[in-house]
Amino acid sequence: MKIAITGALGHIGSYIIRNMALKDSKHEFLLIDNFLTQRYVSLFNLPKNIKYKFLELDVSHSNLNNLFNDIDVIIHLAAITDAANSFNNAEEVERNNLLSTKNVAETALNTNTKIIFLSSTSVYGTQKDVVDEDCLKEELKPQSPYAETKLKEEELIKNMGNNGLSYVCCRFGTIFGTSNGMRFHTAVNKFCWQAVMGQEISVWETAYDQSRPYLDLFDASKAFEHIIENNMFKNETYNILTQNATVRNVIDVIKNYIPNVKIAFVKNKIMNQLSYEVLSSKFEKTGFKFKGSLSRGISETIQIINSSNRN
Ligand SMILES: NC(=O)c1ccc[n+]([C@@H]2O[C@H](COP(=O)([O-])OP(=O)(O)OC[C@H]3O[C@@H](n4cnc5c(N)ncnc54)[C@H](O)[C@@H]3O)[C@@H](O)[C@H]2O)c1
The missing domain is CATH 3.90.25.10 (UDP-galactose 4-epimerase, domain 1)
Structure with missing residues (x-):
């Protein structure tokens, strides 16, 4: 299977390009990143005997059609991610993240490629103690420009799903656990x-x-494997969190x-x-067990x- 990963050198990407590769050495990986966060180190000492190709590209404006033509699944991670700092660069966060998701998803639609889109449990902002994916619209109250943009990206993906895009939207809890390209602002x-x-x-x-959802990087990587292995591209949104x-x-x-x-x-x-606590039972009902x-x-x-x- 050919897998393209945007934002491949970040905290999550640098983990999955190693661990998903080791799980199935027949996977081939197209790694895309624009070095916004300078994580050259994520490319060092990748596992041997696995096919990788790295491209330095900004996915918010590059033409991706030829690249995604023979790709089976895109894992779209590219984003500016520091939620607390996004109050200081709100315009740039919205420009980069929304345009990147728009360009990657439109290309996925043009090339008939399935996409895993990364959202965040920070789209919630509920007064209730517990929240799930079926919550009322008023419980989706993002508390930062980063999270507001995630909600707009979700909306965009959903609309494109109505026009033929095959996607899974993953609302990840805050990541913890080590990786080669890990960051320390969460x-x-x-x-x-x-x-x-x-x-x-x-x-x-x-x-x-205050209670908040967290996701072990180990579980995050297994969740991607689970989605791909079970071909779960049915345009659903899942909360994904360890605890x-x-x-x-x-x-x-x-x-x-x-x-x-x-x-x-x-x-x-x-x-x-x-x-508030976020429920992950919808994802667990698909047969996934969180082990982190x-x-x-x-x-x-x-x-x-x-x-x-x-x-
Ligand atoms: N880490 C978390 O706690 C967490 C939680 C929920 C959701 N997410 C989402 O998961 C995804 C990955 O998060 P992460 O923690 O690995 O982030 P990260 O900041 O560590 O990595 C993001 C990567 O994207 C790259 N990038 C940014 N804009 C780009 C562009 N226009 N073109 C190409 N590359 C670009 C950066 O250079 C960086 O390497 C993001 O969409 C993030 O919003 C992360």
């Missing part, structure tokens, strides 16, 4: 980094006991490895009073950075 990874470096863990003032947790839960796990962590409560524009855990991802993350701050 909660779990950032907290691990700060704890190992002896810094105070910076927690948004309202967030300590819901509060920041207190996350820090309690970190304390198992680094007992003396200190917390600093800070303000951020993305803060709100909402606390916060303790797995946190211990792995602390382990890889620990050597840089030995006292």
Whole structure:
């Protein structure tokens, strides 16, 4: 099977281009990234005996028709992803992310290629305790420009689905777990980094006991395999998450490895009073089992950075 991955060098991409390849060495990978985040390192030491082709391209405006012509599945990851910072570059986030999704999805439609589209559970903003994919429209209240754009991208994909596009829309929880191109501006990874470096863990003032969905990178990669192997391109949206947790839960796990962590409560524009759990039962009903855990991802993350701050 030929798989094209946009944004292939990022936190998620750099993991799946290794792990999905090892699962089935017959897959061939077309890797596309514009080096927006300079993760050249993600291309180093890829598994041997697997066919990769890397192209440096901006998918928001490049002509992709010839590239996707013989591709079976596109995993579209390319995006500007720092939600908290998106208040400072909202226009660019909307331009890059919406145009990228529009161009990639239109090409998928033209070339009759199936697409996995990456959305985020940050499209939710509900007053309820629990939310699922069938929620009312008013429970989709994105709390950042990044998440607002994700919702617009979802809408665009859905409309194109009505015109013949075959897609799966994955609302991922916040990723944790290590990869070659991992980033540290999301909660779990950032907290691990700060704890190992002896810094105070910076927690948004309202967030300590608010519940949010998290996704182990291990489960994320398995979810892609599950979707492709079961040919689930029936234009459905799925919440994909390993578990819901509060920041207190996350820090309690970190304390198992680094007992003396200190917390600093800070303000951020993305803060709100909402606390909700996201259900993943729709995806589990397709036969998928989440096997990752916060303790797995946190211990792995602390382990890889620990050597840089030995006292
Ligand atoms: N990491 C998470 O917690 C999380 C959660 C939910 C959804 N997602 C979504 O999953 C996808 C991948 O996330 P990630 O964590 O790997 O992000 P990342 O920021 O680590 O990687 C994104 C990659 O896309 C590339 N890119 C950006 N714009 C591009 C363009 N126009 N053309 C080509 N390449 C471009 C960047 O250079 C980068 O390598 C994104 O769509 C993100 O919104 C991520």
